[in-house]
């Protein structure tokens with residue numbers, strides 16, 4: 144064997160020893176982790192709501208209501224996981240800012256956790272982000288930094304982190320691995336536990352939407368790990384490349400416009416989206432997503448964001464297929480965040496007109512489906 148010249152074999156090697164332990168930092172770290180864990184400990188589980196369908200169909204449709212988290216969206220779970228991951232990896236440091244690229248919801252939740260542990264927070268977001276989300280980020284003590292082109296969010300965040308000595312959280316890369324997909328009360332485990340006393344406890348389908356892809360990855364991995372028969376569908380809006388990337392297998396697809404459905408739909412295949420774990424994808428017109436959230440309000444008296452509509456539209460299509468096949472069972476989708484964040488968008492007819500969106504045919508389709516069980520072509 145050839146021995147590299149710089150390694151001497153003729154005399155015993157000295158022990159090299161670098162100790163970077165820092166008592167003050169470790170004390171801060173312990174306290175920060177305790178505060179994040181304590182927040183989880185104070186929190187209750189989110190509800191599983193029923194969307195009324197005709198009893199005779201033998202199909203039950205549910206929405207996991209993630210809008211009731213302290214920061215109002217499913218991103219509360221992700222933000223908690225990312226903070227714990229960043230803290231335990233030694234990436235988040237006292238007094239150093241946390242920076243995140245976000246379409247808004249993650250930033251609201253991360254601003255909350257940054258404040259909880261006492262570090263500054265900067266959200267890098269598209270300029271079109273809803274005013275209410277910006278207000279919430281600032282309410283939690285965060286700062287908003289806008290970019291005109293949503294595709295530039297990633298590099299702008301990395302640049303800000305380098306400039307400030309902060310940590311770029313990078314949800315789009317780390318969402319899938321920061322979340323405990325085997326259990327630990329993740330969103331999927333919680334759904335299955337809440338379904339235990341239902342007439343069809345194991346859902347035939349769970350429908351998710353994708354921003355980072357982390358939620359769909361967690362659900363799909365959990366389903367496979369637990370050996371359930373449930374199938375997982377991801378609903379994608381317009382101006383997003385997940386559907387095309389998934390159907391063609393091309394991880395390099397991009398789109399040149401930002402999604403109108405806040406929180407979901409991305410201009411590139413995000414690293415946290417795990418295509419192989421997903422059974423099915425649907426591409427949903429934005430007008431259908433808005434029609435579905437309006438129908439949700441009529442059905443259960445709750446307003447939700449556009450991404451909830453994207454998932455609900457796909458879930459209703461699956462329900463109609465089950466009716467047609469004479470199949471009974473349950474379908475679960477997510478109520479991702481509340482509608483009061485989007486009064487100037489999905490609940491504004493002026494916004495719809497400005498966007499050239501006509502929701503009338505899609506509303507009629509939902510009304511007809513709920514009356515007859517048949518999906519109108």
Ligand SMILES: Cc1ncc(COP(=O)(O)O)c(C=O)c1O
Nearest residue numbers: 248353354355356358406450479
């Ligand atoms: C409102 C809303 N719905 C759904 C999602 C999708 O979640 P995920 O990032 O886990 O794919 C997001 C993500 O940002 C969101 O903000």
